[in-house]
Amino acid sequence: MHDVATDTAIKNAFATVSFKQKRKDAAVRWTMRIATYFILACAFFVFIDIISKGAPVILDRGLDFFTKNPETLMVFETADGTEHQLGYSDFVVWKDNNPDQEIVEQHGYTYCGGGILGPVVGTAFLTIICIVVALFIGLTSAIYLNEYSGKGKFMDMIRLAILNLAGVPSIVFGLFGLGLFCLAAPVITNEIKEGAWHIPLLSGYAISFQGWGTSMIAGGFTLAVMILPVIITACEESLKAIPMGFREASLALGATKWQTIRKAVLPYAFPGMLTASILGITRVAGETAPIMFTAAMASKATLPWQGLEGNVFERFFGFLSQSVQALPYHIYTVAARIPQSEYTKPMQYGSVFVFMVIVMAFAAMSIFMRIHYRKKLKW
Amino acid sequence: MSAISAGTEKTVGSQKTEKPEGAKKSLVIETNEVSFAYDGKKDVLKKISMQIFAQEVTAFIGPSGCGKSTLLRNFNRMNDLIPTAKITNGHISILGSDIFDPMVDVIELRKKVGMVFQKYNPFPKSIYENVAYGLRIAGENRKSVIDQAVEESLQLSGLWEEVKDRLDASGMGLSGGQQQRLCIARTIAVRPEIILMDEPCSALDPISTAKVEDLITQLKEKFTIVIVTHNMQQATRVSDRTAFFYLGSLIEMDDTTKLFTNPTQKETEDYISGRFG
Numbered sequence: 003m004h005d006v007a008t009d010t011a012i013k014n015a016f017a018t019v020s021f022k023q024k025r026k027d028a029a030v031r032w033t034m035r036i037a038t039y040f041i042l043a044c045a046f047f048v049f050i051d052i053i054s055k056g057a058p059v060i061l062d063r064g065l066d067f068f069t070k071n072p073e074t075l076m077v078f079e080t081a082d083g084t085e086h087q088l089g090y091s092d093f094v095v096w097k098d099n100n101p102d103q104e105i106v107e108q109h110g111y112t113y114c115g116g117g118i119l120g121p122v123v124g125t126a127f128l129t130i131i132c133i134v135v136a137l138f139i140g141l142t143s144a145i146y147l148n149e150y151s152g153k154g155k156f157m158d159m160i161r162l163a164i165l166n167l168a169g170v171p172s173i174v175f176g177l178f179g180l181g182l183f184c185l186a187a188p189v190i191t192n193e194i195k196e197g198a199w200h201i202p203l204l205s206g207y208a209i210s211f212q213g214w215g216t217s218m219i220a221g222g223f224t225l226a227v228m229i230l231p232v233i234i235t236a237c238e239e240s241l242k243a244i245p246m247g248f249r250e251a252s253l254a255l256g257a258t259k260w261q262t263i264r265k266a267v268l269p270y271a272f273p274g275m276l277t278a279s280i281l282g283i284t285r286v287a288g289e290t291a292p293i294m295f296t297a298a299m300a301s302k303a304t305l306p307w308q309g310l311e312g313n314v315f316e317r318f319f320g321f322l323s324q325s326v327q328a329l330p331y332h333i334y335t336v337a338a339r340i341p342q343s344e345y346t347k348p349m350q351y352g353s354v355f356v357f358m359v360i361v362m363a364f365a366a367m368s369i370f371m372r373i374h375y376r377k378k379l380k381w
Numbered sequence: 382m383s384a385i386s387a388g389t390e391k392t393v394g395s396q397k398t399e400k401p402e403g404a405k406k407s408l409v410i411e412t413n414e415v416s417f418a419y420d421g422k423k424d425v426l427k428k429i430s431m432q433i434f435a436q437e438v439t440a441f442i443g444p445s446g447c448g449k450s451t452l453l454r455n456f457n458r459m460n461d462l463i464p465t466a467k468i469t470n471g472h473i474s475i476l477g478s479d480i481f482d483p484m485v486d487v488i489e490l491r492k493k494v495g496m497v498f499q500k501y502n503p504f505p506k507s508i509y510e511n512v513a514y515g516l517r518i519a520g521e522n523r524k525s526v527i528d529q530a531v532e533e534s535l536q537l538s539g540l541w542e543e544v545k546d547r548l549d550a551s552g553m554g555l556s557g558g559q560q561q562r563l564c565i566a567r568t569i570a571v572r573p574e575i576i577l578m579d580e581p582c583s584a585l586d587p588i589s590t591a592k593v594e595d596l597i598t599q600l601k602e603k604f605t606i607v608i609v610t611h612n613m614q615q616a617t618r619v620s621d622r623t624a625f626f627y628l629g630s631l632i633e634m635d636d637t638t639k640l641f642t643n644p645t646q647k648e649t650e651d652y653i654s655g656r657f658g
Contacts, residue, residue, distance in 0.1 A: 152464045247502030251564070254457060255515035255571055256492035265518065266504060 049358075056355025059348045067117040067352060072301060072332060075115030077345055078108040087345065089115030113301060113336050114349040118356060123305055124218075124326030128297060129287045131222025131322075132229065136286075137279060139226070140233030144275075147234070148241040149263055168231035172291040179224025180295040185213040187220070218306065219322040221297020225286045232285070236278030240271040273375030280368035284361045290330040298331035300339070329357050406434035409476060409575060409605045410456060416470035417448075417455060424469055425451055427629045433622075435574075438597060438606045440620035440637065442613060444652065447626040449609045453577050456480075456607065457494040458487050476574060492519070495573035499580040501561040503552035508535075508544050511552040511563055515571035530570050537603070538566035539596050558589020562596060569604070576600065578608040582615065594619050613653060617641055625649045 018024060060067055066089075076093040079085050081104040088096055090110075151157050188211050194200050198212035214220045244267050252266035253259075290298075306326055310317040333353050336346055410433040417426040426448045433439045441449035451460070455473060458480060460466045473480050480490055492515075503511045512531040521527060531548070535541040540562045544555070552563050561581060568576055578597070582590040597606060597619045610616050616623050617637055624634040625648070633646045644650045 245502065247498060247500055248504060250459065250462075250496075250498060251502045251504070251567070252514070252518075253462070254459065254491055254496035254498075255518065255567065256488050257515075257518040258488060261518045265514070270505060 052351065052355050052358055055347070055351040056358075059352035060355065062348070063117065063352065067356075068122070069119055070117035071120040071303065071305075072113045072118060072327070072336075072349070073116035074113070075111040075345055075349070076108065077111065079106045080104065081106055087115075091116070109345075111343065111345045112340055113332070114340070114346045118329065118332060118353050120302055120305060120327040121329040121332035121353070122356070122360075124298070125287055125329040127218055127306055127326060128221050128225060128293060128328055129283060131219060132225040132286050133279070133283055135223055135226035136229050136233050136282070140230050140279075141237050141275065144234045144237030144241060145263060145268075148238050149259070149267070164231050164234055167227075168235075170228075172228060172289055173294075175224055175228040176292040176295045179220060179227070179292055183214055183220035183223050184216055184296055186211055187214050187223075189214060214323055216295070216297060216299070216325045217323040218297055218326050221293040221326070221328075224292045224296045225289060228289065228292050229282045229286045232282040233279055236282065237271070237275045240274030240278065241267065243274060244270050273371065277368045277372040277375075280364055280371070284364040284368075287364070288330050288357070288361060290328075290334050293328055293331060294334075297325055298328045299325045300327070300331070300335045302327050329353065329360075333357065406437060409433050409435045410473070410607070411475075412452070412471065412473045414471035415452070415455070415468060415473055417451060417460070417466070418469050419451075419460075419463060419466045421465050421467050421469070425629050426455075428470065429631045430471075431624060431631055431634055433605065433607060435605050436601055436603075437621040438601050438608060438619050440616035440623045441607065441609045441626060442611075442616050442623055442652075443626035443632075445611075448629040449624075449626045450579050452626075453579055453607060453609050454496075456575070456577055457491050457496050459496065461487060492571055493573050494575045494577060495568035495571065497561070497565050497568055497576060497578045497581050499583055501557060501564050501584065503555075503560050503563050503567070505551060505553055507549045508552050508555070508563060509548040512566050512570045514567060519571065534566040534570040537569055537600065538562045539592065539599075540566055556589070558585050558592055561585060561589070561593055565593075565596065565600075569600070573604065575605045575607065578606065580609050580611060583611060590615070613641070625652065627652070 070089065070091075074090045076088050076090055077085065078088075078093075086096070092115075147157070147160070188209050190203070190207060191210055191212070192206045192208075194208055194210045195212040198210045200208040200210035200212070202208045248266045248270070249262055252262040257265070302325070306321060306324060310320045312320065333350065336349050336353065340346060410431075412429050412431050414428040414430050415426060416424045416428055418424050429448075429452060441453060443449050454460050455468070456475065468481055475490070475494060478485070504514065506514070509531055512534050513527045516527050516530055521530075532541065532545075535544065540559060543559060544550075544563075552560065555563060561584075565576075565581075581597075582593050585593065594615065597608065600606060601621075608616075608620065620637045622634065623637045623640045625632045625640065625644075625646075627648050633640060633644060633649045635645075640649065641653055644653065
């Protein structure tokens with residue numbers, strides 16, 4: 003006779019039967035968990051590395067890091083055996099003040115001294131031009147696509163083109179910007195370049211398709227074209243999120259199409275557009291390839307608003323058509339284009355740290371705005 | 382006033398809903414053999430002929446997909462939003478004018494023919510601005526005029542006492558029934574002649590529904606109202622005349638009491654006695 007009592011004590015009616023399935027389940031769960039933690043680990047490592055090595059640079063160099071342009075870092079040893087590190091301008095001053103000190107050994111590390119004022123300012127202007135251009139074109143085309151255009155093969159093609167644009171590598175955008183904006187865009191000038199196709203205007207001036215040259219405006223436009231797909235998609239999604247009822251109600255009250263869009267759609271789509279656009283902008287601010295050929299230069303003594311001459315228009319165009327330093331390009335330069343040594347590291351980490359803080363501030367702003375408007379606008 | 386022969390050919394002349402001679406009600410909307418297709422080909426409305434009179438509530442009833450909302454949305458040309466949709470036959474004339482005449486400006490039409498939607502849809506603006514919206518887009522900027530119109534419209538819609546102290550609060554903070562009455566106030570603020578209501582109570586609870594129904598009864602003194610409803614009791618409660626639609630055709634249109642107590646068509650009888658739909 004079977005002992006029922008001991009049997010049930012050993013075997014629960016719902017005890018695991020298939021250990022194979024259980025193991026499979028656990029394996030899948032752990033694979034996914036590890037993949038997720040891997041991302042976290044990468045982010046953590048990047049942040050810790052940059053903060054731990056970048057923040058001390060800022061503390062060490064102080065305000066100079068934000069108020070000076072990049073310059074050559076002079077590393078020299080005096081006769082008494084002490085080593086000095088000074089930016090070139092400080093080095094000159096130091097030499098004047100200490101004529102009696104004999105310099106035994108002296109090295110120069112280009113771009114590694116001074117601060118990053120020029121690149122920060124340049125990136126700011128490039129980004130502003132990009133925002134203005136990209137928001138205008140992106141917003142208008144998103145409104146057209148979502149509110150005015152019907153459906154059809156042609157519209158599908160346009161959407162496909164926009165999606166494809168998002169997949170184009172940034173270096174290709176750089177070359178495209180070089181070809182279109184730097185070398186072929188129209189300018190009004192009285193100095194027509196040899197061989198440039200032009201339409202003559204009054205008194206020696208002409209619209210000449212000779213390009214804008216390597217300039218802030220060419221870089222801004224190139225970045226704008228690059229970010230357009232993101233902006234258009236974001237704006238369109240925001241417009242799509244507005245209930246049809248708002249439009250219908252407005253139209254039924256005798257509003258025109260444009261009145262409806264302006265008063266019953268855009269105000270409510272605007273926050274979404276803005277937050278998404280800011281995120282897009284942070285991406286643009288970090289791009290190197292598109293501005294490499296179109297706008298950026300490694301070193302420049304003056305800030306964009308310095309050294310402009312002529313009347314208001316000439317100054318304005320002079321301002322837009324100069325090339326600038328840019329933070330991502332500066333990082334690329336100090337990290338990859340000059341010989342590496344322990345003396346180049348502070349500039350690298352300092353620049354990256356500042357850059358990261360700026361970008362993260364933008365991203366945080368966008369998140370904050372989204373939360374703020376979500377609370378305010380609900381339907 | 383001639384007899385209203387409605388619907389399919391076989392029913393023509395089979396019922397006569399004569400207005401008594403001497404009735405003063407004037408003709409507001411008249412459709413003449415109207416067919417309509419969303420895709421421009423397949424008719425979803427089939428030769429609808431009907432007349433709607435001033436200061437009356439006309440109810441459209443019928444099972445889902447029978448075309449009652451479609452017809453309603455033709456009265457203010459809301460169907461213009463669908464590019465392929467078009468009237469394939471017949472005419473609709475409102476206040477004596479053909480509304481599909483090329484000369485017609487839909488903006489002007491919609492100012493005269495207001496609409497209240499199934500899902501209450503106030504703008505995420507203040508109560509005041511919701512009601513003022515129609516006036517503002519029409520170019521009215523004088524505060525005194527807008528103030529007055531807002532108060533009048535809210536009073537007409539029975540909302541004034543409930544919201545007069547918080548006109549600056551968001552219209553979306555109101556209860557569902559209040560929101561729908563706000564939408565009605567918004568519609569009457571532009572002083573239309575006709576108000577189209579597309580199942581205005583289908584998203585509301587019974588108490589809010591009763592309030593909106595009371596409101597409809599009061600509003601018919603000033604406006605001509607056409608209401609689409611799924612709720613037959615509602616049609617009997619609020620409407621003077623009822624039109625029954627089935628599969629895109631107008632089967633029968635008559636005084637509400639008569640249609641519900643003594644329908645002439647078998648489909649009508651089957652529907653109102655709950656045998657289908």
